Amino acid sequence: MSRLRRFLKRTWQDFYLVLIMIFLYAPIATMMVLSFNSSKSRTQWGGFTLRWYTDMFASRNIMAALHNTLLIALLSALISTIIGVAACIAINSMKTVPRAIVMGITNIPMLNADIVTGISLMLAFIAFGISLGFQTILIAHITFNIPYVILSVMPKLKQTSRSTYEAAMDLGAGPVYAFFKVVFPDILPGVLSGFLLAFTMSLDDFIITHFTKGAGINTLSTLIYSEVRRGIRPSMYALSTVIFLTVLALLIFTNFVPRRKSEK
Amino acid sequence: MSKKILAAPYLLWMAGFIIIPLALIVYYGLTDKNGAFTIANVASIGTPEHVKALWLSLWLSLVSTAICLVLAYPLAMILRNRGIGRGSFIVFIFILPMWMNFLLRTMAWQTLLEKNGVINGILSLLHLPTQSLINTAGAIILGMVYNFLPFMVLPIYNVLCKIDDDTINAARDLGANSVQTLLRIWFPLSVPGVISGITMVFVPALTTFVISNLLGGSKILLIGNVIEQEFTRGSNWHLGSGLSLVLMVFILISMAVIAKYDKNGEGSAF
Numbered sequence: 151m152s153r154l155r156r157f158l159k160r161t162w163q164d165f166y167l168v169l170i171m172i173f174l175y176a177p178i179a180t181m182m183v184l185s186f187n188s189s190k191s192r193t194q195w196g197g198f199t200l201r202w203y204t205d206m207f208a209s210r211n212i213m214a215a216l217h218n219t220l221l222i223a224l225l226s227a228l229i230s231t232i233i234g235v236a237a238c239i240a241i242n243s244m245k246t247v248p249r250a251i252v253m254g255i256t257n258i259p260m261l262n263a264d265i266v267t268g269i270s271l272m273l274a275f276i277a278f279g280i281s282l283g284f285q286t287i288l289i290a291h292i293t294f295n296i297p298y299v300i301l302s303v304m305p306k307l308k309q310t311s312r313s314t315y316e317a318a319m320d321l322g323a324g325p326v327y328a329f330f331k332v333v334f335p336d337i338l339p340g341v342l343s344g345f346l347l348a349f350t351m352s353l354d355d356f357i358i359t360h361f362t363k364g365a366g367i368n369t370l371s372t373l374i375y376s377e378v379r380r381g382i383r384p385s386m387y388a389l390s391t392v393i394f395l396t397v398l399a400l401l402i403f404t405n406f407v408p409r410r411k412s413e414k
Numbered sequence: 415m416s417k418k419i420l421a422a423p424y425l426l427w428m429a430g431f432i433i434i435p436l437a438l439i440v441y442y443g444l445t446d447k448n449g450a451f452t453i454a455n456v457a458s459i460g461t462p463e464h465v466k467a468l469w470l471s472l473w474l475s476l477v478s479t480a481i482c483l484v485l486a487y488p489l490a491m492i493l494r495n496r497g498i499g500r501g502s503f504i505v506f507i508f509i510l511p512m513w514m515n516f517l518l519r520t521m522a523w524q525t526l527l528e529k530n531g532v533i534n535g536i537l538s539l540l541h542l543p544t545q546s547l548i549n550t551a552g553a554i555i556l557g558m559v560y561n562f563l564p565f566m567v568l569p570i571y572n573v574l575c576k577i578d579d580d581t582i583n584a585a586r587d588l589g590a591n592s593v594q595t596l597l598r599i600w601f602p603l604s605v606p607g608v609i610s611g612i613t614m615v616f617v618p619a620l621t622t623f624v625i626s627n628l629l630g631g632s633k634i635l636l637i638g639n640v641i642e643q644e645f646t647r648g649s650n651w652h653l654g655s656g657l658s659l660v661l662m663v664f665i666l667i668s669m670a671v672i673a674k675y676d677k678n679g680e681g682s683a684f
Contacts, residue, residue: 163492166488166489166492167489167492167504170485170508171507174508174511174563176526177525177560178511178514178518178522180522180526180532181522181525184525191535192530192532192535193530193532193535193536193538193539194535233424233427234424236424237421237423239417240418240421240424243417244418244421252425255428255432256428258432259432261613261617261665262662263617263620263621264618264621265622265623265641265642265658266621266658266661266665269641269645269654269658270438270439271431271435273435273438273651273655274430274431274434274435274438277438278430289431290431292427293431293432296424296427350513353515354515354516356515356516356517356624360646361645361646370515371515371517374515374518374521375517378517378520378521378524378628379628382521382524382525390515390521390522393514393515394518397515401513
């Protein structure tokens with residue numbers, strides 16, 4: 151009896167998992183299938199084609215947007231990692247009250263609504279007289295990326311012991327040398343995950359970019375938005391399939407490769 | 415002392431790109447075009463069209479938050495009770511959509527729901543009457559639930575994973591049945607995750623303009639759409655800032671709720 155009940159419970163749970171999985175993946179799967187459909191109709195299969203993919207790679211707009219997106223993601227992740235790690239070291243040696251204030255402000259971009267962050271940055275750029283374009287997108291992305299770096303590095307930095315660092319200093323290492331030889335290897339996993347998180351957040355952002363980009367420059371997100379409002383073309387399906395598979399590969403790599411290593 | 419200097423770039427950055435921008439919103443929100451103080455921008459939330467947009471946003475985001483919670487809690491429970499580790503593939507599968515560009519996710523639903531879209535196509539193949547699915551409040555709720563569901567699952571799952579099996583077994587040994595364990599043990603211990611999940615769904619749902627734009631058509635205006643139009647169509651930044659200040663009140667309320675129930679950041683998603 152109890153075995154039957156357990157069996158029913160498990161079946162019911164499996165059913166629920168599958169149902170949610172269908173809900174989550176059916177739309178993505180549909181887009182992938184449509185990206186290979188040679189008929190422009192969404193309900194008729196006109197045969198297999200790679201035309202939309204060649205269209206996509208031939209499109210100057212899409213390639214320029216891809217270039218901007220990757221460049222901004224890389225630069226913003228790099229700069230925010232440097233600023234963030236430096237800030238972590240300083241915050242770690244602060245007294246309780248200033249530390250609480252700084253960490254409170256750090257949380258603002260994470261908790262605030264993206265639309266408010268985007269608008270406020272746009273107002274600031276115009277007030278500072280910085281013309282909207284590549285540089286403003288980059289500044290905006292660095293701004294919302296730094297908190298992710300700090301939140302990834304901070305816990306690792308707290309785990310490191312002060313005494314090894316001081317021992318290195320006693321043995322004649324300078325503070326910079328001691329940091330890179332003793333502390334940095336310990337916080338490296340946090341630094342890397344902060345960098346990757348910042349990179350992904352930058353790739354994924356639309357709302358803040360939308361307000362800070364100005365005319366004449368697009369990232370993939372803003373390009374998709376303008377295209378979708380005009381009516382979706384099949385090359386957009388091809389683009390989303392490529393993005394989805396890239397994100398999938400990136401995430402499998404970052405989630406499973408380092409973990410395997412740490413298990414050993 | 416030398417270490418403190420390392421904070422200088424960050425402190426300058428925060429002052430320039432977090433504090434000053436927010437102060438500018440407050441300044442624009444409380445002044446008119448001539449720079450004179452006024453509360454007219456904030457008070458304009460009381461005009462019928464803005465009240466309508468705000469109520470609709472609150473209503474739609476509350477409904478989608480509730481649906482997300484109802485869907486996510488059992489899912490998080492099942493994932494946790496299967497004893498699947500934090501980094502396992504099945505958990506990864508349920509979190510993966512969170513990392514997908516959300517415009518693409520919304521575009522996918524547009525493809526499915528449109529008048530000549532996939533769902534109506536299938537219906538007409540089966541000789542069933544086609545439905546008008548897109549440009550309705552229902553489509554917006556669907557889009558919100560789809561986009562933000564992982565933000566509810568993840569914090570609840572993280573909190574549930576921290577509950578020790580011994581606690582549950584102790585409750586069982588003391589004679590609690592499954593309903594009692596759920597209500598007296600599971601649920602109270604998972605409150606930080608639930609609260610964090612609710613804010614992570616509610617705030618973006620309340621402030622969205624993309625989902626309503628792509629799935630709700632031009633007739634359904636949420637408060638996010640109103641603000642976005644004030645800025646991008648260049649009409650009135652002062653009014654847009656005033657309405658953003660109203661929106662920030664709701665964000666501050668949810669931040670306060672989080673601070674009260676999730677003191678140690680247990681329910682965080684990352």
